[in-house]
Amino acid sequence: MKKITTLSISALASAMLLMTGCSTNNGSQETAAQSVSITEQSSASEKVGYSLGFMMAEGNKEAVKDLNLDTFEKGFRDGYEGNDSALTQEQMQEVLMTYQKEQEEQFAKDMQTKATENKTAGTAFLAENAKKEGVKQTDSGLQYKVLKEGTGKSPKATDVVEVNYEGKLIDGTVFDSSYERGEPIEFPLNQVIAGWTEGLQLMKEGGKYEFYIPSDIAYGEAGNAGIEPNSTLIFTVELLKVK
Template identity: 85%
Template structure:
C-alpha cells in the first residue's frame, strides 16, 4: 500500500488539466462547455476531448478539491487560443507555490488531528479488548486470540510465509483482504509491520489467529493507503505454510 503524501506541484499541474474536454470543440463561446452534449454517436473529435477531460478529472480531482472550474476554463481557453495571460508566468508560479504550501500546511494539521484522535481511540479499544476471554497481550502491546491452534511448524523472522488474511480498522472497515482477491500471499516475515513479524511467530502452520495491533507496531504516525496515522489494526490471519 502506498504511503499517504502531501500535495505536490506535479500533482497540481496535472490537476490543471481537469476539464480539458470542456474546450475540445475549439469554439470561442464561453458557454460552449456547458452546452455540449456527448454521446456514442458524437464526432470522433468531440469524444476524444470528452474522454481526455473526464479521465484526467477523475484521476486528479483529489489533488485540487476546491478548483474553480469557471476560472480554470477561462485560463485554459486563453492559453489554448493564444490570448495574453491575465497574470505573468512569475505570478502564476507564485500563486501555485503558495497554494501548495497552504494545502501542505492544512494536510499536516489534519493528519496531526487524526493521529491524536486515533491514538486515543486505539488505546481505549485495546484496554477493553484485552479484558475479553481468550485475548492475550505480549510485552510489545500486541494482542492476539487463537481461533485455530494449528499443528505444523512455526516460522522464524527470516522465513517466507504463505498466508490468507483480512485487515480491518477498529470501526470494522476492511482495508485489505487476500480473501477478496481470491488467493493467498507470500512474503518474508521480516519485511512487514512489526506486529505481523511478532505475531506470526506465535503461530503454527494450519493455525488461524486474530491480531489486535497497536499503532506503534503497525504503520505508526505515517499511516498508509486507507489507514490513517496512529490507527490500531485488527487482522485475521491463517498461516498456510512456512517456506
C-alpha cells in the same frame, strides 16, 4: 494514437495546473461547455476535446478539489487562443506556489489531527479488548486470541510463511484480505510489520489467530495505503505453511 493522447494529456494537465491559481469559487453560471452534448455520433474533434478534458479533470480532481470551472475555462481559452493573460506569468506562479504551500500545510495538520485521534481511539480499544475472554497480551503490547490451535511447526523470523488473512480497522473496515483475492500469500516473516513478525511466531501450522496490533508495531505515524497514521489494526490470520 496512444502515444499522442498521452503526451497531449500531459501537456494539458500542466496547463490546468498553471491556470488553477486564477480560480475563485462562484461556480453558479452555466457555461457553454455545460450545454454541449457529446455522443458517439459527435464529430472526431468534439470527441477528442471531450475525451482530453474528461481525462485531465478526472486525473487531477483530487489534487485541486476547489477548482472553479468557470475561471478555469476562461484561463484555458485565453491560453489556447493566444489571448492576453489576466495575470502575469510571475503572478500565476506565485499564486500556484502559495496554493500548493497552503494545501501541504493543511494536509500536514489533518494528518496530525488524525494521528492523535487514532492513537487515542486505539489505546481505548486495546484497554477494553484486553479485558475480553481469551485475549492475551505480550510485552510489546500485541494482543492475540487463539481461534484455532495449530499442530504443525512454528515459524522463525527468518522463515517464509504462507497465510490467509483479513486486515481490519477498529471500526470494522476491511482494508486488505487474501480471502477476497481468493488465494493465500507468501512472504518472509522478517519483512512485514513488527506485530506480524512477533505474532506469527506464536502460531503453529494449521492455527488461526486474531491479532490486535498497536500502531507502534504496525504502520505507526506514517500509515499506509488505506490506513491512517497511528491506526490500531486487527488481523485474522491462518498459518497454512512454514517454508
